[in-house]
Amino acid sequence: MFTRTTGLAGMATALGADQATKAVVSANSAALAGGVPVFPGFKLVFLRNDGVTFGLLGGVPWWALAALALAIVVWLAVLMARATDHLEALAYGLVIGGALGNVADRLRYGAVTDFLDFYVRDWHWPAFNLSDVAVVGGVLLLLLQQAWVARGHKHSS
Template identity: 35%
Template structure:
């Protein structure tokens, strides 16, 4: 197995296990309570999210919501893995890192949606009464992975700032 394979799969499963571990800890230690980490800015609090980002689809019938959210997670994982396997020799480490963040995060949320029917969120950022929707390690990994991939493809790759 070459270094790019090892890097991809290690990061992919590291993100997945980190996500599941932190969700497990949140579920077991935050049940019914909030822990203030940075007062008036960041708390740990358990929120069960039936929907997607920002609670989208939370009010949809269970069969519709589950079909769309489980299906989109499966598609994301398959697309990431197939893209990696077909392109790994041409991909930079930045692309591999971003793809593994997306894939591992998608697998973490798929686990919750498929087995629990909802996602465990616990990272709560806010200013006074204005809260950003709570999220988890999987959500953060997917967001960072997508942002990094797009930034690399649009700006860095063409300028050859970062080499493979």
């Protein structure tokens, strides 16, 4: 029971932080359109990505990507409900919250709002958002948790 609470807290935190930052970025879209340098190698931008990671599947109808993401969220929610320790539940919650943040954008705008732009000289990593950070962070936590268990450590329920 408490394990699910950890997962739900992770989900709510990821979704809330993502939506709050995207609201600020969207409200300042004109100022961010050309990019605002924060420090060397990083600037804030305003972009809408109609694809998925790295712009893949661009042009696929927004509703198809949203439906796919929601199907994955349902599957991950089942896994989160079955989680046996807090780290595992938190990891699933972060991935779910991140996915829901991008689904919310697809439902509102037909595309995902991206605003974090890291670069070296003229080479830019594809812009991303806090939903993407939550998904990647959640996957890394799942990998760490599995490695922890594989080394013979007990679950941390």
